[in-house]
Amino acid sequence: MIDRTVAPSFGQVENIELLKARPIVLGNGLKVFSIAGGEQDLVRIEFIFENIAYTALKPLQAYATNTMLNDGTSELSSSEIADKIDYYGAFLQTDFSNDQSSVTLYSLNKHLSATLPIVKAVISDSIFPQVELDTFIRNQKQKLSVNLEKNDFLSRKIFNSVLFGNTLYGYDTRAEDYDKLTRDQLQEYFSMAYQPENCTVVISGKVTDAALTLIDQLFGASWKGGKVISPNSFNFYRGSGQEHYVEKPEALQSAIRLGKVSINRAHSDFPGFQVLNTILGGYFGSRLMANIREDKGYTYGIGSALVSMKNAGYFFIASEVGAEVCSSAIDEIHKEIEILKTQEVSGQELGLVRNYMLGSMLGGLENAMSHADKFKNIYFSGLGYDYYQNYIKTVKTITPQELLALAKKYLDWAELEKVIVGKKS
Amino acid sequence: MVSFERFTLDNGLRVLVHEDPTTPMAVLNILYDVGARDENPDQTGFAHLFEHLMFGGSINIPSYDEPLQRVGGENNAFTSNDITNYYITLPAVNLETAFWLESDRMLSLAFSEKSLEVQRNVVSEEFKQRYLNQPYGDVWLKLRPLAYKDHPYKWATIGKSLKHIEDATIDDVKAFFKKHYNPANAIMVVGGDVQLEEVKRLSEKWFGNIPAIGKSQRNLPAELPQTEARIETVKANVPLDAIYKVFHMPARTDAGYYSADLISDILSRGNSSRLFRNLLKDQKLFSDINAYLTGSLDAGLFVVEGKPLPGISMETAEAAIWAELDRVKSELVSEQELTKVKNKMESTMVFSEMSLLDKAMNLAYFELLGDADQLNSETGKYLAVSAEEIQKQAQSIFRKENSSTLYYLAN
Numbered sequence: 067m068i069d070r071t072v073a074p075s076f077g078q079v080e081n082i083e084l085l086k087a088r089p090i091v092l093g094n095g096l097k098v099f100s101i102a103g104g105e106q107d108l109v110r111i112e113f114i115f116e117n118i119a120y121t122a123l124k125p126l127q128a129y130a131t132n133t134m135l136n137d138g139t140s141e142l143s144s145s146e147i148a149d150k151i152d153y154y155g156a157f158l159q160t161d162f163s164n165d166q167s168s169v170t171l172y173s174l175n176k177h178l179s180a181t182l183p184i185v186k187a188v189i190s191d192s193i194f195p196q197v198e199l200d201t202f203i204r205n206q207k208q209k210l211s212v213n214l215e216k217n218d219f220l221s222r223k224i225f226n227s228v229l230f231g232n233t234l235y236g237y238d239t240r241a242e243d244y245d246k247l248t249r250d251q252l253q254e255y256f257s258m259a260y261q262p263e264n265c266t267v268v269i270s271g272k273v274t275d276a277a278l279t280l281i282d283q284l285f286g287a288s289w290k291g292g293k294v295i296s297p298n299s300f301n302f303y304r305g306s307g308q309e310h311y312v313e314k315p316e317a318l319q320s321a322i323r324l325g326k327v328s329i330n331r332a333h334s335d336f337p338g339f340q341v342l343n344t345i346l347g348g349y350f351g352s353r354l355m356a357n358i359r360e361d362k363g364y365t366y367g368i369g370s371a372l373v374s375m376k377n378a379g380y381f382f383i384a385s386e387v388g389a390e391v392c393s394s395a396i397d398e399i400h401k402e403i404e405i406l407k408t409q410e411v412s413g414q415e416l417g418l419v420r421n422y423m424l425g426s427m428l429g430g431l432e433n434a435m436s437h438a439d440k441f442k443n444i445y446f447s448g449l450g451y452d453y454y455q456n457y458i459k460t461v462k463t464i465t466p467q468e469l470l471a472l473a474k475k476y477l478d479w480a481e482l483e484k485v486i487v488g489k490k491s
Numbered sequence: 492m493v494s495f496e497r498f499t500l501d502n503g504l505r506v507l508v509h510e511d512p513t514t515p516m517a518v519l520n521i522l523y524d525v526g527a528r529d530e531n532p533d534q535t536g537f538a539h540l541f542e543h544l545m546f547g548g549s550i551n552i553p554s555y556d557e558p559l560q561r562v563g564g565e566n567n568a569f570t571s572n573d574i575t576n577y578y579i580t581l582p583a584v585n586l587e588t589a590f591w592l593e594s595d596r597m598l599s600l601a602f603s604e605k606s607l608e609v610q611r612n613v614v615s616e617e618f619k620q621r622y623l624n625q626p627y628g629d630v631w632l633k634l635r636p637l638a639y640k641d642h643p644y645k646w647a648t649i650g651k652s653l654k655h656i657e658d659a660t661i662d663d664v665k666a667f668f669k670k671h672y673n674p675a676n677a678i679m680v681v682g683g684d685v686q687l688e689e690v691k692r693l694s695e696k697w698f699g700n701i702p703a704i705g706k707s708q709r710n711l712p713a714e715l716p717q718t719e720a721r722i723e724t725v726k727a728n729v730p731l732d733a734i735y736k737v738f739h740m741p742a743r744t745d746a747g748y749y750s751a752d753l754i755s756d757i758l759s760r761g762n763s764s765r766l767f768r769n770l771l772k773d774q775k776l777f778s779d780i781n782a783y784l785t786g787s788l789d790a791g792l793f794v795v796e797g798k799p800l801p802g803i804s805m806e807t808a809e810a811a812i813w814a815e816l817d818r819v820k821s822e823l824v825s826e827q828e829l830t831k832v833k834n835k836m837e838s839t840m841v842f843s844e845m846s847l848l849d850k851a852m853n854l855a856y857f858e859l860l861g862d863a864d865q866l867n868s869e870t871g872k873y874l875a876v877s878a879e880e881i882q883k884q885a886q887s888i889f890r891k892e893n894s895s896t897l898y899y900l901a902n
Contacts, residue, residue, distance in 0.1 A: 068696060070551035070595050074587035076562040105513070106841050136762070144772070148762035153831045155838030174838050201772060204800065208778035211730035212798075215626040316728070318619040351560050363612025366620050386620050388612075418561045425563020429516050429580050433845045 078462075079424040084454060085437040087268070087445070090278065093287035096262040101441060102273040103434035107176065109271035110435050111281070113169045113189055114442075115264050120234045120298045124251055126243050128234070130202065131255045132160050132167040137198040139191040144198055147184060156181045158188075164235050165298070165376045165446070167259065178277055186284045189260050194252040203244045210241055217314060217321035217487040218386060224310055225323045225485045229380055233300040261291030266445070270438035300377040302327050307481040313489065320392040320488025324399065325382030326481050331374035331447040335472060337460035339381075342472050343372045344419050345411060346402065347383055349426075351418070353402050354383065362398065364391045374447060381476065389489035396484070406473040410466035423461045492867055493850050495680075496687050497858075500694060502703035503675030507854050507863055508690045509682035511847060517583035517683035518847050521593055522855040524678070525671035526573040527650075528643040528711060528789070536650020539570040540614050540659055541667050545577065547606030549596035562588045570648050573788045574859065580848060583684035587693055594697035597677065600668055607661055614656050618649050626729045627899060637723050638737050638792055638895040642714040673704040678858045682851040714739065714790060721895040726902050731778070732799055734808055735897040737792040738888045740784065744860055750876045750884040751784060751793060754819060756832040757881070758782040758795070763831070765815055766797075776803050776811050788860075793888050805898055819885040823878045836873045 087099040117128050136151075136158060137144040151158045154177035161168045169189055173181040213219040223238055230236030267285065269277065305326060314320075329336055340348070347354040347370030354368045368385035387395040411419075430436055444453045495509045530537050545568065546555045559566055564581030579589045622628045631647050639645035650656055679698075681690045717739060741747035758766050759782035766780045780797035795816070799808035843849050857866040 070591070070598075073558050074585075074591050076585040076588055077582075079563055079582050079584075104845065106845055108838070108841060145763065145768055148768070149831070152761040152763040152835055153827070155834035155836075172842065174841065201775065204775070205771070205778040208731060208798065208800065212626055215728075215730060217624065318624045319616065349560065350565070351556050359613055360609060363609040364616070366613060366617040386616075386624070388616055388619070418557065421563045422560040422565075425582050425585075426565060428563070428582055429565065432514065432516075432847065435845070 078421055079428050082424070082428055082431070082454070082458060084431070084440060084451060085434060086451060087438070087441040092282055092285060094262045094289055094291070096265060096267065096285055096289065098267040098269065098278075098281060099441060099445070100273050100278065101268070101270040101434050101438040103270075103437065104272050107272055108172065108174045109178070109269055109273060109277060110438070111171045111173070111182070111185070112268045112438075113185065114266045114268065115167045115259050116295075117165055117167060117234060117298050118259050118264065119255075119296050122232050124246070125234070125237045126247055127251045127255045128167060128259070129162045130247050131194075131252045131259070132162045134194055134198060134202055134252065135160050135169060135188045135192050137202070138193050138195045139187040140193055141191070142184070142187060144195075147188065150184055151181060154181050158185065175272060175274055175277060178280060182280055182284055186289070190289060192256055194249050194256070196249055199247065199249055199252070203247060207241045207244050210239060210244075217317060217319065220312060221321035221323040221384070221485045221487040224312065224487070225325065225382065225483065228305060228310055228483045228485065229325070229327050230300070230302055230378070233302075234298060235300060235375065235378070258293060258295070261293055261295075262289050263291045263293075264295050268438050268442060270434040298377070302378055305481070305483050307483060309484045309486065311490065312487045314487060315489065317389050317488035319386045320389050320486055320490070321384075321386050322392070322396065323382055323384045323485040324482045325380055326483060328372065328379045328381040328476060330376075330379035331443065331453070332449060333379070335475070336372070336374070336379070337457040338464050338468060338472050339372055339476060340457075341419060341423065341461060341464050342406070342469050342476075343370055343381070344423055345415065345469070346370050346406060349419075349422055351422075353405075354399065357402060358385065358387070358395055358398050362391070362394075364388055364395045364398075374443075376446070390491050392486065392489060393491045396486075400479055403473075403477050403479055407470070407477060410470055413466070416466060416469075420461055424458070427458070493844060493854060495854055495863060497863065498691060500674065500699055502699070502701055503706070504694070504698050504701070505678045505858065506690065506694050507678070507680045507858060508685065508687045509680065509850060509854060510685060510687065511683050511850075514683050514847055515583055516580055516847060517586045517589070517681065517685050518578060518580050518851040519586070519589040519593060520576065520578040520680045520682075520848070520851040520855050521597075522678045522859060523575045523577075523671060524676045524859060525575055526571050527646065527648040528572050529671065529709065530643065530646075532643070532646070533655070534659065534663060535646040535655045536614070536648070537655070537659060537663065537667060538575055539648050539650070540610060540656055541664065542568050542570045542575050542577075543610040543614055544600065544606060544664060545596055547603055547610065548601035549592075550599035550601060552592065552595050553601065555592055555596065558588060559592060564588065572644055572648055574856070576852065576855065578848060578852065586681075586685060590693045590697040593679075594701065597672060597674065597698065598701050600664075602661055602665055604661055607659070607664060611656055611659060614649075615653055618653055618656065622647075622649055627733060630735060630897065630899060633723065633725060634735055634737055634895065634897055637721055637897060638739070639714055641712045642789060643711060644714070644787060644789065669704075670707050674698065674701050675703060675706040678855045680851040680855045682854075683847050711789070717893050717895075720891045722898070723896070724898040724900060726900045729899065729901050731801075732805065732901055733899040734797055734799065734805060734812070735899065736795045736809075736812060737895050738890075738893050740791055740793040740888050742790045743786060743788050747884055747887075749872050750880045751888060753829075753832050753836070753873065753876055754881055754885055754888075755782045755784055755793065756835065757819065757824060757828060758815065760832065760835060765818075766795075769815060770797070770811050774811060776800060776808055809896070816885070816889040820882065820889055822882075824881050826878070829878055829881070833874050833876075837870050840870050
């Protein structure tokens with residue numbers, strides 16, 4: 067008979083091999099990175115543009131430009147673009163983040179010569195037809211009105227605004243800003259930002275020579291830029307750690323979001339802080355989950371994260387909790403932070419977190435596209451692959467004393483902004 | 492193409508093995524053939540609540556998550572109206588830990604009162620977070636009982652009401668486990684950097700001596716054909732009016748499923764689709780409009796939902812939806828448009844093969860449908876659908892007397 071009370075023996079993850087990006091520079095200076103791997107005959111090609119020239123007078127300019135890229139070029143209407151992309155079974159998406167605007171194509175290799183020229187047209191020849199802009203404004207305002215009814219959405223919006231103020235990171239979306247959008251603004255931003263000097267291309271999947279040749283033909287010497295670029299650069303004031311409460315009398319649950327501006331990936335404490343964050347709220351077995359969900363049953367989920375952006379990082383804890391236990395939940399979060407700052411984590415718990423984080427990193431490298439994501443993390447933070455060597459070393463060797471010091475340094479309860487949308491008990 | 496080997500233990504547990512040496516990871520996926528449709532009408536939401544309790548410790552192992560995380564693994568689960576599916580991903584070198592954990596909870600749970608009490612609260616909060624405290628969150632709590640009068644699809648996986656969850660007792664939990672959680676009612680898929688012989692050895696070692704209990708027979712009431720259009724109107728604190736229209740359609744294993752799925756793609760997949768192009772972009776009637784299938788094992792629903800723009804009456808919006816549905820009934824879809832949706836389907840299948848977990852889940856699901864190898868003929872079935880079949884299917888689905896409509900109006 068087997069003894070089911072005894073766990074099978076196990077090992078720690080020893081080697082994590084990253085597929086490294088191969089750099090290629092085209093005739094016009096365009097930087098291309100290739101991460102090749104996988105059996106499926108397809109690729110993902112990302113065109114990533116830095117967000118530039120942010121002004122609070124036109125807060126939606128960059129976002130609207132990015133979202134409307136597939137709404138028409140001088141040769142193709144929005145329906146023709148959609149027809150071609152869909153006909154070849156491809157996916158073309160635009161993504162706007164705090165730091166970057168991207169256009170991403172997913173395509174089978176066999177159709178690349180039909181799909182990639184559409185991307186070329188979209189990033190070099192978009193015309194933003196007025197009728198499409200009208201539709202965009204109308205529908206975005208409708209969507210915003212629905213989102214504003216969600217406590218979680220509101221809490222995020224307030225939180226960003228409190229932390230990052232009058233910058234792109236802190237922009238608090240308002241319906242009337244949509245009405246202020248004009249074609250001129252979009253064309254202005256398009257000509258400034260969407261040029262090869264401001265672009266990085268990342269291709270991943272089964273990258274063939276034919277695909278690279280096609281990229282060179284379409285986006286090499288024939289794609290002209292040359293305009294001056296002024297990258298976004300933001301500074302933030304240290305907050306005063308206040309409570310920001312929006313009462314919703316009908317709420318069954320309250321959305322809670324607590325946090326502060328913090329370090330980003332380029333800081334040497336970042337990997338250690340990630341270990342600390344994992345212990346607190348970064349995985350299913352974390353202290354916040356164990357206490358507030360699995361012991362008290364106050365919530366369906368609670369978590370914390372450390373987010374890295376170009377001009378800052380931030381740390382936050384978020385949950386939606388029963389309105390009647392809102393204050394108790396916040397008290398428990400406070401307790402967990404104090405414990406992190408006053409008591410050393412046990413060897414037992416730290417060992418578990420080390421193994422969990424290494425397994426999670428290994429599992430996160432499923433295909434060439436996930437390896438490409440790892441590359442983007444370091445590349446856009448100005449770091450090299452040694453970052454991951456250091457990260458793995460930190461996860462394997464950080465001590466309870468070092469974690470205690472990090473908690474004291476970065477987790478001051480009084481400094482956390484405390485956003486609550488719903489009802490306090 | 493997803494290759495696999497299959498064997499069955501003496502106690503009835505079916506095991507599928509998918510070797511994929513390109514990853515250092517392994518997946519262990521167990522599908523239990525039980526979902527919300529198997530619940531007692533007075534105890535709805537139970538299959539899903541039970542899924543939560545599966546993480547509350549088993550007979551020999553007090554904590555499920557902790558030992559898994561200790562070996563670098565992650566896990567989760569989901570419950571639908573048809574199935575309950577549990578999965579683990581972990582470094583392949585630690586595969587045996589997954590066998591140890593999954594076999595012990597198939598053998599028996601700890602049935603802790605504390606776990607039941609906490610998970611009742613957690614599920615109640617989930618109910619609030621996803622269904623009650625969200626704009627339009629309760630739509631499916633209203634649509635299901637409108638569309639289904641006989642079949643247990645008339646309640647949602649989360650349950651009819653919070654009360655059913657709050658009333659669950661430990662005896663209910665034990666009875667549910669006994670009936671549904673046994674080897675013959677499960678399909679296990681092990682995939683990744685694993686070898687068939689080793690999986691056989693581990694399966695025998697950890698699952699082989701779990702007692703066989705006969706598979707419980709399912710005898711669900713079939714939904715009687717609908718004979719007249721159903722309409723319900725609700726008012727709620729939402730910013731925009733919305734319309735939901737659902738039609739009965741063929742079951743997942745019915746040949747007609749494939750043509751119905753392609754119809755939903757013609758109507759709603761991608762920016763070139765008809766509803767998006769015609770009703771949202773050109774006619775400017777909706778800010779949001781979609782069509783999709785519930786995809787359930789028994790006869791499911793074809794869903795069209797949209798939010799009309801301000802100033803557009805519900806009558807105008809509804810007439811526009813019908814005009815598009817009628818067009819699929821009256822005109823043959825062009826060769827070009829049919830090829831387009833088939834191409835998209837084909838590339839989607841290729842993309843889904845990039846994820847080990849997706850492959851494992853799909854193998855388990857298709858094995859439940861009858862034969863895991865059907866996963867590999869799925870694309871062919873879509874490619875074989877003709878324009879005439881699409882038209883015929885549309886004529887059969889899009890009938891007023893086969894429809895249920897929910898007007899969800901802003902206060």
